[in-house]
Amino acid sequence: MKRLLLIATGAAVLLSILFVRLATARPSFQAPPEIAKIALHPQEFPEGWTVRTREGMTQPDDARHPLSRVNPSLISETFQKEIGDFLYSYTAYYQENYIWNGRYSGLAGNYIYQYASEEQAQKVGEALVNAARQAPNLFKEYDLPAKNGSVWGWAGKFRGEEGGDVDLFVGTKGPFLILLIVDGPPGEFQRGFEQLVGYLVHR
């Protein structure tokens, strides 16, 4: 009888722990379906890369993504005036992929901004490319067809402030502005960047 009571108590304790854990478990983030279709998928990263992903929705005042109000140097004031007041009127998604290729680590950030219309997204995309082309630290433009399928895009390579490479892809598809930024030591992630761009331009 005592043994039965002990087993029953043990089972009750285990069940209550399981219940509490299930009740408090946070559901994993689910991006809106249209954004999820465009964003990079785990299987698209190069073989041999270790990838740790953090993703979520974000706001114009959040400093963790590039097209934020706190990063005015991304688009110069002149271009900002040309664009108009909708520059920061978007729904934004960030996907921070921290990467390791066996020698070095870096970041492959995929950012998607949904505007009210295709025209708005295109206008911001073009302004971004114009600003990027004028940046003194741009040292390479990738040979990318202006339009692949339904995605218009441009890509370039910059020298970072700490001496690394920053690869940038700017693309638009309908009302979506797509950015891919790969940051790491010189030359380490260029192939990977090209591979990821290859996926994004065919969205």
Added chain:
Amino acid sequence: MYRVTRLLMVIALLIMASPQFIAASPPQPTGFWASLRAYDVRVAYWTGVEPHYGAFFQGAYGRDQHYLGPGGDDATCASSSGCIRFWNWWGTYYSVLLVPKWGWLWTEPLGGPKWQPSNYQAMIWIG
């Protein structure tokens, strides 16, 4: 007599309501310093197309920062920003310790000690 008393009371009230009187009252403690560990290491902010990384602390006005991973503070001296005591603080409330890339994060596998928030410790104002 009644008039004089009323006049004195009005004068006393005016003096007590003056800014000098309020400023002279003893300051109320609104916070304290605590030694805390960071809760996150991730992208902190961007300059143009380039991301910069930071160790995030709860609180404000970070100072006296230390690295608790292998090699301690001395290990940080090979980073592009020099030893950890020279690393900058960022953010409206200076609660993000900027973490360099060269000679530090870039050479560390993901999940390694340099990516671990709990390896960064600092004095933080909790208010």
